[in-house]
Amino acid sequence: MVFLNLINSVALTLCVILLAVHSHQTWALGRGFLGNRKLIPSGEGLCASSITIHGYNCQELEVTTKDGYILSVQRILDGRVKVVGNVIKEPVIVQHGILVDGATWFFNSLEQNLPMILADNGFDVWVVNTRGTKYSCKHANFDASREEYWYWSWDDLVAYELPSVFDFISKETGQKIHYVGHSLGTLTALVSLAEGKWVNQVKSVALLSPIAYLKRMTTPIGAAAARSLLGESFSLLRIAEFDPKGVATTDFIHDICVKYKLNCNDLFTLVTGDNCCLNKSAYDQFFTGEPQSSSSRTLFHLAQIFRTDVLSKFDFMTSNLNVARYGQPTPPAYDLSNIPNNIPIFMSYGGPDALSDVADVQKLLNDHFQSHDKDKLTVQFIKNYAHCDDMFGTNANELVYNNVTDFFKRKF
Numbered sequence: 001m002v003f004l005n006l007i008n009s010v011a012l013t014l015c016v017i018l019l020a021v022h023s024h025q026t027w028a029l030g031r032g033f034l035g036n037r038k039l040i041p042s043g044e045g046l047c048a049s050s051i052t053i054h055g056y057n058c059q060e061l062e063v064t065t066k067d068g069y070i071l072s073v074q075r076i077l078d079g080r081v082k083v084v085g086n087v088i089k090e091p092v093i094v095q096h097g098i099l100v101d102g103a104t105w106f107f108n109s110l111e112q113n114l115p116m117i118l119a120d121n122g123f124d125v126w127v128v129n130t131r132g133t134k135y136s137c138k139h140a141n142f143d144a145s146r147e148e149y150w151y152w153s154w155d156d157l158v159a160y161e162l163p164s165v166f167d168f169i170s171k172e173t174g175q176k177i178h179y180v181g182h183s184l185g186t187l188t189a190l191v192s193l194a195e196g197k198w199v200n201q202v203k204s205v206a207l208l209s210p211i212a213y214l215k216r217m218t219t220p221i222g223a224a225a226a227r228s229l230l231g232e233s234f235s236l237l238r239i240a241e242f243d244p245k246g247v248a249t250t251d252f253i254h255d256i257c258v259k260y261k262l263n264c265n266d267l268f269t270l271v272t273g274d275n276c277c278l279n280k281s282a283y284d285q286f287f288t289g290e291p292q293s294s295s296s297r298t299l300f301h302l303a304q305i306f307r308t309d310v311l312s313k314f315d316f317m318t319s320n321l322n323v324a325r326y327g328q329p330t331p332p333a334y335d336l337s338n339i340p341n342n343i344p345i346f347m348s349y350g351g352p353d354a355l356s357d358v359a360d361v362q363k364l365l366n367d368h369f370q371s372h373d374k375d376k377l378t379v380q381f382i383k384n385y386a387h388c389d390d391m392f393g394t395n396a397n398e399l400v401y402n403n404v405t406d407f408f409k410r411k412f
């Protein structure tokens with residue numbers, strides 16, 4: 001039991017460090033930042049700040065999930081060249097990963113960012129902001145300052161959030177929907193498909209820096225994190241909201257950096273890998289708006305995958321709680337082999353990516369995609385791409401986004 005606790009703590013500690021990476025600059029920005037949960041006045045959403053200013057027709061929408069979270073979604077209806085006549089556009093969901101929001105897609109110029117490239121290629125683009133992020137902090141019953149707001153893991157994104165988004169767009173457009181996700185947005189998609197969610201609503205899927213297994217991820221900070229103090233990792237877990245800009249998180253990371261003499265000025269690189277192609281100004285912009293909060297359970301859940309090398313639902317760590325939730329003492333497993341073989345899937349992964357590392361992506365492919373229809377699976381490997389290059393690398397338009405767009409246009 002002690003041994004198990006130790007393993008759990010080690011895994012949690014590692015994961016907290018890994019995923020809290022983006023907070024490194026918050027030390028310079030000052031302590032005690034109380035989060036970013038001002039309600040966004042209308043006219044100040046992502047459409048206004050990043051999309052309509054470039055001449056795109058953008059609508060701010062709200063999608064209420066089946067479990068009561070109110071998400072902000074931006075719909076880009078037209079590219080710069082408006083299509084005249086009665087053309088039916090195919091909708092695309094653009095889903096960001098953990099600890100960031102939809103704004104991260106827009107750091108580069110129009111020609112370089114994914115949503116606008118899709119819009120300019122005639123797609124009807126829907127940019128989603130996951131629960132807990134700056135634009136999506138409302139709930140039908142309580143606000144995000146309440147602990148209950150944060151009682152969810154990525155299981156709930158699979159069970160409630162993504163299905164609600166798909167239903168909303170299906171109803172609105174009557175069309176089958178393309179999906180492109182990054183990082184956690186790939187794990188939730190893979191598990192959704194394995195669980196039979198939205199398989200009849202989706203047209204094709206693109207996974208950038210795909211994540212399923214985590215055990216083999218390599219990062220210089222891993223060993224240090226694994227040797228770190230147990231008590232602190234547990235006290236972090238008791239905080240339902242994981243705020244990467246919060247005092248608890250920044251203190252925790254700071255202590256580890258000091259203790260193990262790590263150069264945490266470059267924690268971003270230590271954790272996400274050596275990103276080849278980020279623009280300095282986009283990188284700076286990243287740290288003004290990001291990182292964003294997530295739930296501690298989500299991070300803990302990822303740590304559980306890291307530890308067990310098995311994809312299961314969130315483990316409440318006591319059989320009583322697991323029985324109460326699942327009717328069994330251990331959490332039920334997901335089986336990615338249930339992903340239908342005929343769903344068109346595009347994947348792009350990179351060499352130095354420290355989170356979506358090569359060995360784990362290869363395990364995903366070997367274990368679950370051997371019998372996928374060959375003409376419906378495209379996998380590309382980019383030698384020098386790390387975790388954030390897929391999201392806002394300056395040449396991602398040429399290396400990744402054009403291929404995503406072509407994949408979505410293919411007739412399967």
Ligand SMILES: *[C@@H]1O[C@H](CO)[C@@H](O)[C@H](O)[C@H]1NC(C)=O
Binds near residue numbers: 279280281282394
């Ligand atoms: C980097 O960003 C600056 C400021 O937005 C821009 O002027 C420059 O063209 C960008 N460089 C590349 C390679 O995208």
